Amino acid sequence: MAQKKVALACSVCGSRNYTIAYSPNRTHRLEVKKFCKHCGKYTMHQETR
Numbered sequence: 001m002a003q004k005k006v007a008l009a010c011s012v013c014g015s016r017n018y019t020i021a022y023s024p025n026r027t028h029r030l031e032v033k034k035f036c037k038h039c040g041k042y043t044m045h046q047e048t049r
């Protein structure tokens with residue numbers, strides 16, 4: 001079975017730069033600061049479904 005994945009999208013330009021394994025234990029949207037190659041800097045990335 002394929003593991004369910006969610007994307008992390010840059011909150012500035014909206015590009016989906018990362019995919020992570022979906023965790024059913026999380027109740028809120030994951031927000032992490034990651035490097036966005038489109039923006040050329042670290043930005044907040046939000047989980048998308």
Ligand SMILES: [Zn+2]
Nearest residue numbers: 010013036039
């Ligand atoms: Zn960006």
